Amino acid sequence: ITASPVFPEGFLWGGATAANQVEGAYIEGGKGLSIQDVMPNGILTPRADAPTDDNLKQVAIDFYHRYAEDIALFAEMGFGVYRFSIAWSRIFPQGDESEPNEEGLAFYDRVLDELERHGIQPLVTISHYETPLHLAEQYDGWASRELIGFYERYVRTLFTRYGARVKYWLTFNEINSVLHAPFMSGGINTPKDQLSRTDLYQAVHHELVASALATKIARELAPDAQIGCMVLSMPVYPLTPDPDDVFAALTTDRTNLAFGDIHVRGEYPGYYLRSLREQGVELAITDEDRGLLKENTVDFVSFSYYSSICETVDPDKRDMGEGNLFGGVRNPTLKASEWGWQIDPVGLRLALNSFWDRWQKPLFIVENGLGAKDELVEVDGVPTVVDDYRIAYLQAHLEQVGEAIADGVDLLGYTTWGCIDLVSASTAQLSKRYGFIYVDRNDDGSGSLTRYRKKSFDWYAEVIRTNGASL
Numbered sequence: 517i518t519a520s521p522v523f524p525e526g527f528l529w530g531g532a533t534a535a536n537q538v539e540g541a542y543i544e545g546g547k548g549l550s551i552q553d554v555m556p557n558g559i560l561t562p563r564a565d566a567p568t569d570d571n572l573k574q575v576a577i578d579f580y581h582r583y584a585e586d587i588a589l590f591a592e593m594g595f596g597v598y599r600f601s602i603a604w605s606r607i608f609p610q611g612d613e614s615e616p617n618e619e620g621l622a623f624y625d626r627v628l629d630e631l632e633r634h635g636i637q638p639l640v641t642i643s644h645y646e647t648p649l650h651l652a653e654q655y656d657g658w659a660s661r662e663l664i665g666f667y668e669r670y671v672r673t674l675f676t677r678y679g680a681r682v683k684y685w686l687t688f689n690e691i692n693s694v695l696h697a698p699f700m701s702g703g704i705n706t707p708k709d710q711l712s713r714t715d716l717y718q719a720v721h722h723e724l725v726a727s728a729l730a731t732k733i734a735r736e737l738a739p740d741a742q743i744g745c746m747v748l749s750m751p752v753y754p755l756t757p758d759p760d761d762v763f764a765a766l767t768t769d770r771t772n773l774a775f776g777d778i779h780v781r782g783e784y785p786g787y788y789l790r791s792l793r794e795q796g797v798e799l800a801i802t803d804e805d806r807g808l809l810k811e812n813t814v815d816f817v818s819f820s821y822y823s824s825i826c827e828t829v830d831p832d833k834r835d836m837g838e839g840n841l842f843g844g845v846r847n848p849t850l851k852a853s854e855w856g857w858q859i860d861p862v863g864l865r866l867a868l869n870s871f872w873d874r875w876q877k878p879l880f881i882v883e884n885g886l887g888a889k890d891e892l893v894e895v896d897g898v899p900t901v902v903d904d905y906r907i908a909y910l911q912a913h914l915e916q917v918g919e920a921i922a923d924g925v926d927l928l929g930y931t932t933w934g935c936i937d938l939v940s941a942s943t944a945q946l947s948k949r950y951g952f953i954y955v956d957r958n959d960d961g962s963g964s965l966t967r968y969r970k971k972s973f974d975w976y977a978e979v980i981r982t983n984g985a986s987l
């Protein structure tokens with residue numbers, strides 16, 4: 517018999533969203549355009565030249581006007597933390613202005629007021645796939661070193677304004693994804709197939725330096741703040757016990773682990789430098805960059821977790837599957853979601869253990885969840901979704917989180933992705949739903965935007981109320 521997992525006192529339970537996927541109001545309140553405004557179809561199709569009306573993110577789920585109602589629902593579930601991002605282009609509409617947009621700043625003051633009223637801690641992502649479009653078009657996004665200065669001005673503004681109210685900050689969402697989705701993740705306008713490896717790794721370097729700079733500025737302006745990096749995690753298993761497969765799995769794993777290593781240790785690891793050399797990449801790194809990285813390491817490491825992948829050196833066995841922004845060799849032992857992402861709860865325990873063993877820094881799971889099609893039905897006359905599949909997914913993952921805590925992992929909290937239905941990042945669909953709260957809006961833009969509690973809403977409320985004992 518397995519006992520119920522024991523979560524530490526003060527464990528932060530909650531949910532996560534990103535501005536561009538929930539707020540809407542895409543040009544209200546002085547907001548400028550972001551790269552998301554020209555990505556009506558997510559990352560799977562080329563970007564548009566200008567905003568198009570078929571972009572669900574223009575309205576998204578209208579959080580900009582409904583945040584009070586939504587935060588009240590989060591409070592009803594007992595959230596202790598809510599992860600959200602600040603839309604850079606609400607604060608600096610073009611990205612390169614010298615003065616911020618007061619209306620944008622005031623909006624997040626109101627969001628923070630509402631969270632405080634309900635005793636919910638904010639966890640703020642500074643940059644979540646929503647670089648101001650002007651920075652993409654004018655400077656080629658993070659491919660340009662100039663972005664560091666614009667980001668610096670932006671984070672100074674945030675820490676000055678909200679530093680006393682926000683303890684937990686994440687510098688870049690899934691910082692490792694620039695290599696895979698350069699426009700969405702790094703605002704890099706040049707099409708991916710025209711970017712060299714040097715271009716991509718140089719952009720990564722700029723973000724890493726900016727991330728360290730944010731930590732430095734926080735130490736000055738918001739001494740109580742805790743700064744974390746945020747990495748897309750995807751544990752890699754060898755497809756077979758062939759030692760070459762085992763090493764290939766380590767090599768692939770390191771393409772993601774490197775980002776944690778650099779944030780925690782403050783320097784590029786040897787295996788990373790070797791890989792750059794072998795790819796013919798020569799980076800422009802200044803002594804000042806090195807100093808910034810070394811002296812401003814993170815307080816904690818946060819990550820998203822949806823699935824694991826396999827690796828093999830045998831070209832005939834490379835059966836590729838889908839995944840969060842990038843996939844990998846399919847695992848023949850696992851089932852997958854409707855979008856082909858393989859489901860692996862034990863992989864989460866593995867990730868937690870290996871990160872803790874490796875970095876000895878507090879961890880925070882800031883995304884996890886199942887994107888699924890939901891059907892709104894009536895139960896006892898009340899509209900709801902009977903989402904037993906979502907409950908099963910989260911239950912299985914949280915049991916493994918409990919195991920990892922029992923293994924000794926220091927974990928600060930857990931925020932499910934898309935605690936309220938939102939627009940998907942990769943496919944820009946609303947029908948790919950993650951929430952405990954159903955939002956009446958469809959892929960064609962129709963719907964009343966009314967919110968309904970799903971079955972998982974009560975389930976999660978009970979998990980939180982019992983601090984995990986109900987699992």
Ligand code: BG6
Binds near residue numbers: 841883939940942943
């Ligand atoms: C992560 C992102 O990659 O995965 C989120 O940080 C995203 O923005 C989430 O929404 C789930 O991916 P998708 O494509 O199903 O929305």
